[in-house]
Amino acid sequence: MNAHIATLRAYTKLAAVIPVVTIEDARQSIDLAQALVEAGLPVIEITLRTPAALDAIAAIAKAVPNAVVAAGTVLHKSQIAEVIDAGAKFIVTPGTPTRLAEDLAEASIPVMPGCATVSEALSLAAMGFEILKFFPAAASGGAAWLKSVRGPLPAVSFCPTGGIDLQTAPTYLSLPNVICVGGTWVTPMDALRAGDFARIGTLAAGAARLSAQS
Numbered sequence: 001m002n003a004h005i006a007t008l009r010a011y012t013k014l015a016a017v018i019p020v021v022t023i024e025d026a027r028q029s030i031d032l033a034q035a036l037v038e039a040g041l042p043v044i045e046i047t048l049r050t051p052a053a054l055d056a057i058a059a060i061a062k063a064v065p066n067a068v069v070a071a072g073t074v075l076h077k078s079q080i081a082e083v084i085d086a087g088a089k090f091i092v093t094p095g096t097p098t099r100l101a102e103d104l105a106e107a108s109i110p111v112m113p114g115c116a117t118v119s120e121a122l123s124l125a126a127m128g129f130e131i132l133k134f135f136p137a138a139a140s141g142g143a144a145w146l147k148s149v150r151g152p153l154p155a156v157s158f159c160p161t162g163g164i165d166l167q168t169a170p171t172y173l174s175l176p177n178v179i180c181v182g183g184t185w186v187t188p189m190d191a192l193r194a195g196d197f198a199r200i201g202t203l204a205a206g207a208a209r210l211s212a213q214s
Contacts, residue, residue: 005130008090008110011043011068012131012159012180016173017207019186020045020072020161026055028195032187033064035197040208045092045182047072048079054086061087070112077103084109092182094135096120101127112159116140121153131157131179138163143171150177166206173212180212 019041023029036044044067046057060069071083072092080103083091089109096113104111105127114133115121124132137160146158160172161182172178186207191199
């Protein structure tokens with residue numbers, strides 16, 4: 001677990017923003033990843049919300065070596081092996097029931113498990129997870145929640161995700177326990193459907209200029 005934490009921490013420090021992408025057409029994944037990497041956002045979370053997700057992860061892992069592709073929205077034990085086989089560098093969950101957390105603790109790649117409450121964060125920290133996804137961030141207390149939990153959870157870093165955009169991201173990134181943020185604003189669905197990678201590149205470049213305090 002300690003080696004995984006060091007690896008995950010290194011990934012999260014590559015850029016302050018992790019684009020969270022729901023991709024409908026895996027054929028777009030390579031162009032998408034190249035646009036994000038070139039703009040300065042090499043870490044990309046592909047959510048397992050569409051049938052194209054695993055193919056997209058595999059395509060990026062094979063064709064865009066400078067990208068660090070993560071598998072998001074992992075909900076079941078069976079998906080752990082699937083995303084590892086596809087080439088994911090790490091796993092992200094939106095929430096983490098105890099049974100799933102136990103399975104993830106045995107994974108052969110790093111994991112950023114999701115939480116939305118202090119109790120969930122404490123349970124995950126007790127299992128050795130030191131970098132957590134805080135989701136849905138804006139709906140669950142936002143930056144105020146993160147400020148409040150730093151006292152009881154001084155060793156835990158967070159990647160808040162959900163309801164964050166270019167305007168609100170700096171508030172989160174100014175907090176010492178925030179290592180990066182996740183966001184869908186970098187890859188809007190209308191731009192993806194249109195194949196407008198120039199627009200995505202512009203949005204990504206703006207996000208890449210942000211930096212975290214931690």
